[in-house]
Amino acid sequence: MIVNEQVAIDHGLKKDEYAKICELLKRTPNITELGIFSAMWNEHCSYKSSRLHLKKLPTKGKKVIQGPGENAGVIDIEDNDAIVFKIESHNHPSFIEPYQGAATGVGGIMRDVFTMGARPIANLNSIHFGSPQHKKTKNLLRGVVHGIGGYGNCMGVPTVAGQTSFDSSYNGNILVNAMTLGLVKKDKIFYSKAAGLDKPVIYVGSKTGRDGIHGASMASASFDDKIEEKKPTVQVGDPFTEKLLLEACLELMAGDSIIAIQDMGAAGLTSSSIEMASKGNLGIEINLNKVPCRESKMTPYEIMLSESQERMLIVLENGKEKQAKKIFDKWNLDFAVIGKTTNSKKIQLYFDEEMVADIPVNTLVENSPMYDRKWKKAKLPKKNKIKKEELKNFKIIDVLKKILANPNICSKEWIWQQYDHTVMGDTIQKPGGDAGVVRVHGTNKAVAASVDSSAVYCWAHPLTGGKQVVCESFRNLIAVGAKPIAITNCLNFGSPENEENMGEFVECVQGIGEASEYLKFPVVSGNVSFYNQTKDEGIKPTPAIGGVGLIKDYNKMITMDFKEINNVVLVIGKTEGHLDQTLFARNILDEKNGPPPEINLFNEKNNGETLLKLIESNLIKSAHDVSLGGIVTAVAKMCIKGKKGINLNKPKYLINEMEYFFGEDQGRYIIEVGKKDLKKVTDILNKNAVHFDELGTINENELYIDDKTKVTIDELISSNTKWLSDYMSN
Amino acid sequence: MKSSVITFPGSNCDRDMDVALKKFGFKNKMVWHNDAELPKSDLIVLPGGFSYGDYLRCGSMASKSKIMKSVINFANSGGMVMGICNGFQILVETGLVPGVLLRNKYLEFICKNIFVKINNKTNRYFNNIKNNVLEFHIAHNEGNYFCTQDQLKEIEDNDQVAINYCDKNGKVEEHFNPNGSIKNIAGIFNKEKNVLGMMPHPERMIDNCLSGEDGSIFFNNLINNLK
Numbered sequence: 001m002i003v004n005e006q007v008a009i010d011h012g013l014k015k016d017e018y019a020k021i022c023e024l025l026k027r028t029p030n031i032t033e034l035g036i037f038s039a040m041w042n043e044h045c046s047y048k049s050s051r052l053h054l055k056k057l058p059t060k061g062k063k064v065i066q067g068p069g070e071n072a073g074v075i076d077i078e079d080n081d082a083i084v085f086k087i088e089s090h091n092h093p094s095f096i097e098p099y100q101g102a103a104t105g106v107g108g109i110m111r112d113v114f115t116m117g118a119r120p121i122a123n124l125n126s127i128h129f130g131s132p133q134h135k136k137t138k139n140l141l142r143g144v145v146h147g148i149g150g151y152g153n154c155m156g157v158p159t160v161a162g163q164t165s166f167d168s169s170y171n172g173n174i175l176v177n178a179m180t181l182g183l184v185k186k187d188k189i190f191y192s193k194a195a196g197l198d199k200p201v202i203y204v205g206s207k208t209g210r211d212g213i214h215g216a217s218m219a220s221a222s223f224d225d226k227i228e229e230k231k232p233t234v235q236v237g238d239p240f241t242e243k244l245l246l247e248a249c250l251e252l253m254a255g256d257s258i259i260a261i262q263d264m265g266a267a268g269l270t271s272s273s274i275e276m277a278s279k280g281n282l283g284i285e286i287n288l289n290k291v292p293c294r295e296s297k298m299t300p301y302e303i304m305l306s307e308s309q310e311r312m313l314i315v316l317e318n319g320k321e322k323q324a325k326k327i328f329d330k331w332n333l334d335f336a337v338i339g340k341t342t343n344s345k346k347i348q349l350y351f352d353e354e355m356v357a358d359i360p361v362n363t364l365v366e367n368s369p370m371y372d373r374k375w376k377k378a379k380l381p382k383k384n385k386i387k388k389e390e391l392k393n394f395k396i397i398d399v400l401k402k403i404l405a406n407p408n409i410c411s412k413e414w415i416w417q418q419y420d421h422t423v424m425g426d427t428i429q430k431p432g433g434d435a436g437v438v439r440v441h442g443t444n445k446a447v448a449a450s451v452d453s454s455a456v457y458c459w460a461h462p463l464t465g466g467k468q469v470v471c472e473s474f475r476n477l478i479a480v481g482a483k484p485i486a487i488t489n490c491l492n493f494g495s496p497e498n499e500e501n502m503g504e505f506v507e508c509v510q511g512i513g514e515a516s517e518y519l520k521f522p523v524v525s526g527n528v529s530f531y532n533q534t535k536d537e538g539i540k541p542t543p544a545i546g547g548v549g550l551i552k553d554y555n556k557m558i559t560m561d562f563k564e565i566n567n568v569v570l571v572i573g574k575t576e577g578h579l580d581q582t583l584f585a586r587n588i589l590d591e592k593n594g595p596p597p598e599i600n601l602f603n604e605k606n607n608g609e610t611l612l613k614l615i616e617s618n619l620i621k622s623a624h625d626v627s628l629g630g631i632v633t634a635v636a637k638m639c640i641k642g643k644k645g646i647n648l649n650k651p652k653y654l655i656n657e658m659e660y661f662f663g664e665d666q667g668r669y670i671i672e673v674g675k676k677d678l679k680k681v682t683d684i685l686n687k688n689a690v691h692f693d694e695l696g697t698i699n700e701n702e703l704y705i706d707d708k709t710k711v712t713i714d715e716l717i718s719s720n721t722k723w724l725s726d727y728m729s730n
Numbered sequence: 731m732k733s734s735v736i737t738f739p740g741s742n743c744d745r746d747m748d749v750a751l752k753k754f755g756f757k758n759k760m761v762w763h764n765d766a767e768l769p770k771s772d773l774i775v776l777p778g779g780f781s782y783g784d785y786l787r788c789g790s791m792a793s794k795s796k797i798m799k800s801v802i803n804f805a806n807s808g809g810m811v812m813g814i815c816n817g818f819q820i821l822v823e824t825g826l827v828p829g830v831l832l833r834n835k836y837l838e839f840i841c842k843n844i845f846v847k848i849n850n851k852t853n854r855y856f857n858n859i860k861n862n863v864l865e866f867h868i869a870h871n872e873g874n875y876f877c878t879q880d881q882l883k884e885i886e887d888n889d890q891v892a893i894n895y896c897d898k899n900g901k902v903e904e905h906f907n908p909n910g911s912i913k914n915i916a917g918i919f920n921k922e923k924n925v926l927g928m929m930p931h932p933e934r935m936i937d938n939c940l941s942g943e944d945g946s947i948f949f950n951n952l953i954n955n956l957k
Contacts (some may be wrong), residue, residue, distance in 0.1 A: 149839050153869070154780040156742020240740050240783025332739065418839045420869045422931075423778075425746040428939045439939075554939065 001031045011038035011214075017369055024363040032300045032349065032357045037364065039214075039267035039305055040274060043530050046368040049496035050528045053506055057513045061522040063485050065186065071112040071263065072182075073524025074189060075486045077550050081440060082186045083447055084118035087126075087179035087490040087546040089529035093234040094176040095223070098143025102127075103151040103237040104309055105178040110155060111263040114246050115312065117190040117253045118182025121424060122438045123152045123159040125178050126451045126490070126544040130171030132407055132727060137166070140174050142728065147237075148178070149418045154239035155246070158427050159419035160436025163451050163544075166407040169459075172223060172534030177490040179546040181449055183440060190253060192262040194280030194315045194341055199259055201273070201284060201339040202321070204328050205245045205311035208269070209294035211236050212307025222495060223534040241310040241333070248331040249312065257320035264311040270304045272313040273339075274347055278365040280315075283344030288351040292334040300349060300356040315341060375502035378462050384580050384594040391658040397703075397711045399588055399662065400636060403629045404720040406587055407727075414724045432641070433560050434479040434625055437551065446554035448482035450547050455540035457596035460581045462504045462541055466511020467599040471666060473547030474519050475625035478608045479669060481558040481615045482549030487516060489526040489545050494538025496530045504541035505530075512543060518601040519608075521547070558615055560624035562642030567621055567698045568678050569638075569646060571631055573607050573668030574691040577659025583628045584662035603667040610688040611669055619677045619684075626668035632661040634670045635695065636703060639713050640720055645702040649695060672698065731756050731956050733773040736801065738763045738792045743778035743815065743933065750933035751775070754949040763795045772956050773810045774801055776817030778869070778931060788831065788872045789819030798824060810854060810956065811925045815870055818917070818927035827920050827927045828885060829877035834870070835910025841869040843941055844908055846893040846916050846930060847900045853923035854955045855892070863900040864893075864944040866916075866930030868908060873929040875911035875918070885918060892917040892926055 001007070008018035011034060021037050022028055029037060043049060059067035065082055066074035072086035090105025110120045127144055130137045141164075152159045157180070212235035252258060260280065262272040269291070277284040288300050294308070316324060321337060328335035342348070347364070349357040403409055416431035428446060429437035435450035452472045458465030470487065477484045489512060494501035516523055532539045551557050562569075579585045580594025614620050622642065626634045632648070639645055651660040673681045685692050704710040733756040737744045744760065751758040751773075759769050768774065781792035792798070798820075805811045805826050813821035821827045834840060847863050848856050877885065885891060894914040896902045907914045909929075917928025935945030 146838075153839055153871075154740070154742075154783065156779060238783070240780060240785065243740055243742065243780070417842055420839070420841045422841060422867055422869060422934045422941055423742060423746065425749060425934055425936070425940060430941075557939075 003028055003031055003034050008034060011035065012042055013038055017041060024367055032304060033359055035301045035305050036270050036357060036359060039270045040364040041368050045267050045271055047528055048369045049371050049373050049530060050505065051370050052372055053509045057509065057523045058517040059522050059524060061486065061520060064522055064524055067524050068526060070191060071115045073486065073488060074116065075524060075548065076186065077440065077445065077447065080186045082184050082189065083548060084113050084116045084182040084184055085180065085488055085546065085548055086112050086525040087177055087451065087488045087544060088527045089490050089492060090176045090178065091173065091492060091529050091532055094144055095174050097234040098140045099147040100234050100236050102144040102147030102176050104235045105176050106148050106151040107237045107239060107242050107309055108265050109178045109180045110157065111242065111265065113180045113182035114249055115190065115261055115263045116184065117188050118184035119250060120157045120180050120182045122181045122436060122449055123157050123178065124436060124449055124451045124546060125162045126453055128165045128167065128170045128175040128542060130166065130174065131168040132166050134171045138728065144176055145415050145418055151237055151239045153420040155243050156423050158421045158423050158438065160421055160427055160438060161431050161450055162416065163453065164412050164415060167455060167540060169540040172537055173532045173539050175492050175532065175542055177544045179451055179488065181447060181548060188253065190258060190261050192260050192276050192279055194260045194276040194282050196259060197341055197343055199318060199341045200316050200321055200337045201286065201341065202314040202316055202324065203291055203311065203336045203338045204314060205333055206238060206241050206308055207292045207294040207334055208303055208306045209308045210298065210302055210306060213302060213305045222531045235307045235309050237309050244331040244333055245310050245312065248328050248333055251327050252324055257317050257324055258314055259317060260315040262313050264313060266307065268305065268307045274361060274364050276313065276315060277347060277361045281345065283342035283346045283348065283361065284339055285342050285348045286339035288349055290336050290338040292336050300351045373496050373502045374499050375506045376499045378503055378507055380461050381593055381595045384591055386579055386589065386591065388656055391656055394588065394658055396632065396657065396661055396705060396709050399584065400632055401719040402588065403583055403633050404636060404716060405723045406583060407723060409583065409629055409633065410723040411721045412724060413721065414728055428554055428557060429480060429559060434476040435482065437480055437557055439554055444553050446551040446557060448477050448480045448549045448551060450476035451544055452476060453542050453544040455542040456581055456586065458504065458508055458543065459540040460596045462507035463511045464596050464599055466508035466543060467515040468596065468666060469543055469545045470512050470515035470519065470521060471599055471604045472627060473545045474521055474604065474608055475669065477547050477549035478612050479558065479623045479625045481556050482551045483612060484521050484547055484549040486522050486524045487545050487547045489523055489543055491526065491528045492532055492539065492542040492544065493530050494533045498538065501538050508541055508543045515601060519605055556615060558620055558623045560622055560638050560641055562638045562644040562672055562698050563621040565644065565698050565700060567672050567674055569635065569695045569698060570671050570673060570692045571626065571668055571695050572611060572671060572685065572690055572692050573603065574665065575631065575660055575663060575668065575693065576665045577655040577663040578665050579659055579663055582630065582662060582664040597664050597666050599666050606688060607667050607690050610685060610690045611671065614681060614684060619673065619681050620671050621674060622672040624670045626670060628664065630662040630664055636716050638670060639703055640717050643713060645699040645704065645713050647696045647699055648703065648705045650705065652693065731772045731953050732770060733758045733775060734761045734769055734771040735775045735777055736761050736763060736797055738781035738795060740781045740783055741777050741779035743931065746933045747775050747777045750936050750945065750949060753936060755953050761797060763797050765797050766800065768800045768804060773812065774804060776813040776820050778815030778817060781816055781820065787823065789816060789823040792820045793823035802826065805925050808922065808924050813927040814931055815929055818929055819872060821925065821927040826925045827918050828881050829875055829918065831872050832874040832876050833872050834874050839871040840908050843867050844930065845896050845898050847896040847902055848893055849891045850889050853919060855926050855952060857955050859947065859951045861947060863896060863898065864948065865942050866932060866944060867934045867941045868930050870929055873909040873911065875915040877912060882912065888921050890919045890921065891915055892919050893928060
């Protein structure tokens with residue numbers, strides 16, 4: 001096939017990008033080379049629109065062992081233990097083929113983690129669907145949930161937390177973000193930097209097939225009417241092979257034969273070999289006839305661009321091939337020496353004894369395009385003037401029941417019951433709480449993890465929204481008694497070529513950066529997913545933040561269920577009654593304008609750290625962060641979980657009841673305190689200048705405000721639990 | 731007491747079972763599916779997971795693996811063999827226990843706590859256990875036990891039903907059946923009661939901070955019965 005500008009454009013490259021390739025090579029690339037460039041230079045692999053802005057994120061900290069740039073981030077959790085974690089998107093494939101798309105998303109992120117030598121110990125996910133009324137939503141939801149479960153359950157890694165939302169902006173583009181945490185000894189972390197000359201380059205895992213060719217390029221473009229035609233770009237997962245690959249890799253890693261290891265994810269053999277060579281400042285020579293292929297007569301182009309799953313590339317020490325092969329033979333996996341490291345600083349491919357590609361590595365990596373895209377700054381919307389009289393028409397209990405049954409608030413048990421969340425025998429906080437918690441096997445420590453996003457806030461004001469998501473992650477970890485350590489982010493946006501979408505990205509990243517800097521909650525890994533749009537219709541900006549924290553003594557972990565009758569309930573943090581962009585305003589008042597709640601980073605940090613002190617002093621019986629739906633929704637959920645009620649006080653200061661109970665002011669937590677500890681707790685709160693209100697006391701089975709405003713907990717449970725299972729069974 | 735846990739490719743509850751057995755005093759060994767001989771054992775456990783990916787009928791490939799010949803001989807000579815979840819599926823595929831395990835009635839994987847009523851205590855698994863009802867945990871996609879009417883009659887005549895799904899008071903009703911299994915069956919014995927297959931995972935219930943502690947009751951009782 002003759003390569004020309006049109007062929008390059010068909011590969012998703014721009015005219016000037018093609019010109020740059022010809023200039024860098026000083027010749028026209030052949031088709032295999034063009035395929036390699038298109039795979040390395042697409043948005044998904046090159047981060048060409050986002051690199052400039054991502055550089056500004058804080059990525060360092062005392063506990064950070066490895067920040068962005070590796071397969072995953074690594075943090076120190078003391079005693080020579082470290083946690084490897086990352087979140088990644090698999091949005092485009094999941095919309096085309098929900099089961100396989102979601103499954104391979106989960107498989108891919110687990111591979112990123114065990115590539116670094118860590119055994120995966122927890123999975124999380126953040127999934128977003130279109131309006132429940134949209135004709136595709138139900139099938140997409142079912143497919144995605146089955147896919148996530150199908151892969152994670154088979155791997156034997158518990159899925160301990162997650163987030164599901166519905167919004168019509170995802171009608172044409174669902175989001176599937178998967179996150180994995182792995183446990184590794186600090187001195188046994190593996191990296192992808194190749195080193196040394198003439199070292200054997202080894203291919204292990206599944207055979208290479210024709211699936212997923214150009215997957216990364218597909219994920220770097222918007223959808224149009226022809227989406228069905230893109231099915232062949234979706235990879236097909238085989239969790240059983242991945243389980244074998246995991247065990248075989250960890251067995252090999254126990255020895256000292258690996259120099260570098262890299263999984264074959266997006267852009268398969270192309271990106272894995274190039275990344276290893278680039279990081280090691282070396283060249284790599286590969287004989288493509290040696291690559292184990294599933295199908296006959298695969299061309300070099302297909303072999304290099306296949307995204308078949310469950311494959312790894314390893315640079316071994318010389319002379320260790322036999323020993324390594326024995327391990328992969330035991331696990332019935334392919335093992336092939338396919339090449340070697342060289343000092344050419346080029347990627348050189350041979351097929352049928354002919355050289356089929358000869359590309360300097362730096363042209364693919366350092367010289368890849370980087371764009372300073374135009375972007376529009378978002379204005380802070382004006383506050384809505386919601387009339388107090390209008391609010392008087394609503395009854396608190398009716399609104400509460402509606403909110404508890406709202407698709408974005410209701411119980412997601414139908415989903416997480418399909419995920420094995422208890423395998424590995426260390427899950428001490430199951431899905432449905434503020435964060436999932438797993439013990440560090442065989443120790444007194446536990447790791448908490450949560451994944452959050454607030455697309456509505458980000459859409460209303462990206463800068464505030466970006467900050468808010470980081471704060472919410474911080475709060476969710478603190479609410480279970482964990483000290484927040486670091487985050488991973490999955491940045492889901494529309495087209496970077498659209499100034500407004502690009503502006504949303506830039507300002508969300510700025511917000512994330514400001515909050516994580518202030519809270520000392522650095523970003524250690526992440527992924528950007530642009531072009532989440534069908535034709536011109538983009539999604540609401542949806543940065544998902546995965547936070548990880550440490551509980552030094554897991555006996556001190558906190559759950560959100562109310563524990564004991566007569567205990568006192570407080571709300572920490574000031575309630576101002578902010579209604580714009582709240583669930584109440586959007587869904588009950590049908591008012592979609594106005595700014596999101598403000599973020600005060602000082603209060604976030606101070607409130608959170610003070611609560612953590614209280615928890616460490618064993619003064620807190622239960623805790624829950626206040627988010628969507630405000631105070632009364634948070635309290636109702638604690639009632640539901642604990643099967644207990646509460647006598648709830650009315651606000652003591654001026655604001656309206658609806659604003660008080662349903663406002664979504666930030667930086668707040670609900671806490672339960674024993675009567676005898678109340679003075680100690682309030683003293684500590686006062687001493688640290690943390691605002692609090694006494695909300696009420698726990699009773700047997702009723703949420704009671706006054707004789708006209710009360711509801712049994714059983715009724716709240718039924719409002720909260722029915723929607724999703726009813727929706728899915730109709 | 732000595733136990734052995736068999737690891738098949740795709741097993742994923744083998745470590746959990748190892749942890750549980752050791753916690754309650756067993757000296758446990760892990761045995762690779764491709765080995766021919768079993769170590770000297772008082773109890774063999776086939777753990778949960780997805781042996782060979784369960785791409786054919788669950789458990790069918792594993793039932794033909796090398797070590798299973800020795801396991802079958804061990805069982806036929808009266809040795810204690812327990813299959814949990816995928817292990818139960820493997821046991822039905824070997825024919826050591828009757829019946830089959832179909833896909834769950836609602837076609838979905840289920841992971842949750844359930845209650846089981848102990849139906850038969852005249853065996854070394856449940857003898858001396860004080861509780862009539864235990865809270866266990868299930869996590870499976872194919873736990874819908876089924877057999878023919880003739881088989882069912884034989885199973886019931888021989889008192890081979892080990893445990894049934896029930897509520898916390900021991901009431902066995904269709905409403906408390908998570909997967910549609912015939913007669914709410916959650917676990918069954920072979921005729922001689924030395925082989926037990928069950929869907930629930932007692933190894934996930936051995937610590938108060940996990941899903942519960944009724945697994946501890948089961949394992950403590952089991953090791954005492956074997957002594």
